Every structure is written in C-alpha cells, then in structure tokens.
Amino acid sequence: MATCNSNVMIFHTQIASVMEVLANAAVAEICKLVDDDYAVFRLEITQSQKENRALRRKLQLIELKVARERAERTTRERVFASRPSSVKILDRYRGMTRGEGHLTGGHRSFVKPTGHETWRDDQPIAIDEGSGTSNQHVILIESADAKAASPGRSSLVKQERTEGEEDPRHSRDIQIGAVGVAPPVATEDFASAPHPRAQCSITEVSGTPNAILKSEKDTETLAVTQRFLHTGPDQMSAPERLELGPLGCPPAPGSEYLLYGNPSLRTVHSHGDSDDVLETGNDPSCSYTAEMDPVNMPLGLETQTDLSRGDWKQYSSSVYSEGCLDKKGEVIVIDERTVKGEAPLTWNVDETHVVVGHSQGRDFLDYRESLETNPNVASHSPLHTLRDLNPVSTSMGPSDSQSRDFFDQVLNSKDQRAKARGGGATSGNSKEKRFCNEGFNCPQKVEIHQRVHIGVKPFSCTQCHMHFAEAGNLKRHQRVHTGEKPFSCVQCHMHFARTGDLKRHQRVHTGEKPFSCTQCHMRFAQAGNLKMHLKVHTGERPFACPHCGKRFSERRCLRIHQQKKHSIL
DNA sequence: CTGGGGAGGGGGCCC
DNA sequence: GGGGCCCCCTCCCCA
Numbered sequence: 001m002a003t004c005n006s007n008v009m010i011f012h013t014q015i016a017s018v019m020e021v022l023a024n025a026a027v028a029e030i031c032k033l034v035d036d037d038y039a040v041f042r043l044e045i046t047q048s049q050k051e052n053r054a055l056r057r058k059l060q061l062i063e064l065k066v067a068r069e070r071a072e073r074t075t076r077e078r079v080f081a082s083r084p085s086s087v088k089i090l091d092r093y094r095g096m097t098r099g100e101g102h103l104t105g106g107h108r109s110f111v112k113p114t115g116h117e118t119w120r121d122d123q124p125i126a127i128d129e130g131s132g133t134s135n136q137h138v139i140l141i142e143s144a145d146a147k148a149a150s151p152g153r154s155s156l157v158k159q160e161r162t163e164g165e166e167d168p169r170h171s172r173d174i175q176i177g178a179v180g181v182a183p184p185v186a187t188e189d190f191a192s193a194p195h196p197r198a199q200c201s202i203t204e205v206s207g208t209p210n211a212i213l214k215s216e217k218d219t220e221t222l223a224v225t226q227r228f229l230h231t232g233p234d235q236m237s238a239p240e241r242l243e244l245g246p247l248g249c250p251p252a253p254g255s256e257y258l259l260y261g262n263p264s265l266r267t268v269h270s271h272g273d274s275d276d277v278l279e280t281g282n283d284p285s286c287s288y289t290a291e292m293d294p295v296n297m298p299l300g301l302e303t304q305t306d307l308s309r310g311d312w313k314q315y316s317s318s319v320y321s322e323g324c325l326d327k328k329g330e331v332i333v334i335d336e337r338t339v340k341g342e343a344p345l346t347w348n349v350d351e352t353h354v355v356v357g358h359s360q361g362r363d364f365l366d367y368r369e370s371l372e373t374n375p376n377v378a379s380h381s382p383l384h385t386l387r388d389l390n391p392v393s394t395s396m397g398p399s400d401s402q403s404r405d406f407f408d409q410v411l412n413s414k415d416q417r418a419k420a421r422g423g424g425a426t427s428g429n430s431k432e433k434r435f436c437n438e439g440f441n442c443p444q445k446v447e448i449h450q451r452v453h454i455g456v457k458p459f460s461c462t463q464c465h466m467h468f469a470e471a472g473n474l475k476r477h478q479r480v481h482t483g484e485k486p487f488s489c490v491q492c493h494m495h496f497a498r499t500g501d502l503k504r505h506q507r508v509h510t511g512e513k514p515f516s517c518t519q520c521h522m523r524f525a526q527a528g529n530l531k532m533h534l535k536v537h538t539g540e541r542p543f544a545c546p547h548c549g550k551r552f553s554e555r556r557c558l559r560i561h562q563q564k565k566h567s568i569l
Numbered sequence: 570c571t572g573g574g575g576a577g578g579g580g581g582c583c584c
Numbered sequence: 585g586g587g588g589c590c591c592c593c594t595c596c597c598c599a
Contacts, residue, residue: 466580472585473580480579494577500588501577508576522574528592529574536573555593557571 457467459474463481468474476498479485485495487502491509496502504526507513513523515530519537524530534540543558544551552558 469581470585472587473582475585477580497578498587500590501579503588505577524574526576527590529576531591533574552571557573561571 457469459468459471460466461468461474461477461481463478466474466477468477479497485497487496487499488494489496489502489505489509491506494505496505507525513525515524515527517523517530517533517537519534522530522533524533543555545558545561547562550561552561
C-alpha cells in the first residue's frame, strides 16, 4: 500500500513537472507572439511617424515659400513705389459700374495692342473713366527687371477699390485689417518668387487707413513671415529655418495663372506619386465627398472664424494645397499635376472664389432674374447657401443633409438658368440630365464638373480679376491680354483668337445665314442677332428708362438714350 | 434720335 | 487640354 502511494506521488510529481514545462512553453509562445505583434505595431507606428514628418515638412516648405514670395513682393513694391511715373490707372470696370456687368469694354481699354510686348511708360493707354461712379481701378505697374526677363507680361496688377466698394473680398480685407493683423505691405501672391519670369500679382486695397492685406494662415506663420520680411531668410533663427525647412521647392515660376480657390472645399486627393485621384465615392454621378480631418489638417483650421461673415479668405488660406510648385522648362508642376504651356501657373492661396456670377454680369443677371421670377430663390440661392455653410463642417458628402440641400439648391438654380436659356441645341433638361445623372469615368472630370454647380473658380488670371472653373478657359482668356490671335481668315486680313470666331466670321464671306426668323423672311448669321430680331415681332421692350419711362428693346438703346437725354454715363 | 442689322469679343460648358 | 458650340454683350453702321 505504501509502495502504491509512493508511486502515485511520483506520478503526480511527474505530471506537475510536465505541466510546468508545458505552461512555460505556452508562456514563451505567447510572449513570442506578443513580441512579434509589438514589433509589427512599432514598425507601423514608425512608418506613420515618418509620413507625418514628411507631411509636416511639406507644410513647412509651403510656408517658407509663402514667406519668400511675400518678401520678394515687398521688395518689388518698394522699388515700384519709388517709380510713380510708371503707374497707369485703368478703369476696367466701366461696364460693371454702369450696371452692365460687362467687362468687355474695360478690357479693350487696356488690352495691349497686338505686337506690343509690354506696356511702356510712354505707351498711350486709354484711360476710360467710364461712369463717374466707377470705383475700381487697375494699376499696371511696369517692372523693368521683369519686363526684361519676361516681355509681354505686365508685372504688377493692382486693384484699387474705394471705400464704397462692396466687394466681399474688400470687406474681408477691411475686416482683417481692422484687427491689425496684416502689415501694410503687399499681399501674397502665393507662387510669385524671384524668377526671371516671375510676375507679381498684388491686390492692394486702398481707401482704408492701411493697405490691408491678406490674412495669414495662422499667427505663428504670420510671425515667422513677418520676421522673414524684416530680416530676410538669412536673419532667421536656426530653429525657424529648421522649422520652415529648406527650400526644397524652387522659387515659384512666373505666373499668369493664379490657381485661386480652395480645393479643400472638399478634399482633393491628388497627392503623392499616384494618379490624381478624387475619392469621390462610388457614385460617379456627380458624387461629392469631402473630407477634412482637423488632425491632419493643421493649417490653422482653428483660426477659422466664420465663413458666413466672409472669412473665406482665412478659411481657404489655411487649407490651400500642400502641393509644391516646380518648374521644369515650360512645364509647371502643381500639386503633382502638370500644366504645359507658356503661361505658368501660380497658386494663390488668399481666398476661395466661390463665384456664382462673373464679370460679364450674365450670371449675376441671371441671379437677379431668378430673384425676380422666383422669390424663393432669394433664400435658397447658392450665395446664401454658401454663406450659411458651416466652415468647420466641411464634409459635404452625401450624408450631410445640409450639403445635400445645398447641392439641390444649386442644381435647381442651374436648372432654372438652363430653362431660362431655353431652346438651345444642347440646352434644356436633357443637358442638365447629362450633367448629373450620367457618370464621369474620370474623377477629375467629376471635380471639374462639380465646379459648375458650386461655382468654385479656382483658376484666376493674374492680369485681371477674372476667375475660371477650368484651366482651359483661363488659358483661352489670357489671349485677351496677350493679344494672341492665331486664327486668320484666308479671305481677308482679320485675325481671331479662337477658331469659333474665325468660323463665325467666315460667314461674312460665304453669306451663310443659318438662323432664320420664323416670323419673317429674315435670316441671320448669328443666333444672337436673330434673337434680337425676334423682339421686333414680339414688341418686347424690356428696358425702361428710370427717368422718363420710355422703353427700349435693347439695353444699348436705353443706354444711349440715358446718355443723351439724361446725361447719364 | 431711335431702331435694327452686322459682326467681333469673350465667358460658360460639354465633348 | 483643346475643340466646339451656345450665349451674351458690345460696337459699328445705316436707315
């Protein structure tokens, strides 16, 4: 019995030993697994940290670039300030101030003649005073060095506005300036920097105690920038230089394009080496996904105030593209996108242009008309809606009911406009249907198309105030400034900037009049002329003189009448 | 002086 | 990105 008990004890002891060994082995295995996972986790953390550092570095490069650009502009402006004789004041807003909302005439006043590469001090420039109420002027300041390096490109374009100006941009400037944030120097043209072809686009606000400038992304950047301006980069402290980073990006090229606006009204995923991809959701039909992560968007979102008060500038300036301008010959790289052509591109980060109207006033007119015909539009217009958007809640994805409402309203507005146009070969509901119910294979096209609806016009001309939703339109527009008219008529000596103009002109020679009146035998070479002619039959006289009540079929007739009868310019 | 046609300039937008 | 079309605006000219 004793022997049996002894054997049992030994057996239990052996079992305990085996279990201990097994337990130790299990613990070791678990520890090994934990260590492996921990190593992987650490690796992932390290990679994330590297990515964060890279992004931070990219941000710092942008900040430094802004500072350099501002310093350059300050220097230029000081130089130009000593040359008042080179200032030319042009009223480019004649039409708008007359309520015509059209800039054509104004443009013609200062578009340099073909063959003249630059405006010179001794070159006569028509100064069209236009209306006495005109309160906007453009000052073209010639830059000798820039002219030498880049003939044919005006160096500085200043816009002056008087105190009566109601331009929201101006209002924002006043608002910003009132708190004494910005120094009384030049504005920021984001990518203008020392470069042979560099141009400075200065938006100067006059009529205020101090020339009010652009807002800063944040106060820290402002402080560094101001020190930079006063001391220059070499005088900066080492930590500041380190913080701003080296000049990884070369100075911005000379620019005729200002890529106005804030791509981050919704997030534009166009980074890295990958293709420009807009992660706009699965629905390609005008899908719209916006992301804004405050954690990953450190550019002063906390400084955002309230877009409803007109702080779009601050807003956009804090979220401008983190892209880096680069110039490779004639290829300008912006945010990993390349734009070929003579006209380089420039980021202008100072504000977002959510433009519902445009210079010709057509869309503004449409908006007014919509107000007249549909009072509800007044409270649901894109303008109102944009103002009402919460600047912090930038998510405009389908889940955002407010944003959905916004787009519904904008789309309705556009639809109304299309209906107002009516009758066009491609106008009407079918066109609108094509706008939004058909998919876009290319995400970039989605983005471009979305601009149609939300009115964002990120491409801005550096030589005038015009903004465009598409880069191609900007390029086309710049022929207005360059005077380039590459299309010539073989039957006469006329030249045109566009093929369509030439094609239309050639009807003069061919006698083709494809537009016929259904009420009479009249035929016309242009649809617009037919439309005007139709008023003869309808007796439509929509333009009434506010002074005598006389009505006219055309606005021009009313204007002439007012000029001659009432001495109203 | 006004009405009306001819024609060019230029922006919006789609393909 | 460029082409093309649509549309609006304006100027010019003439009856």
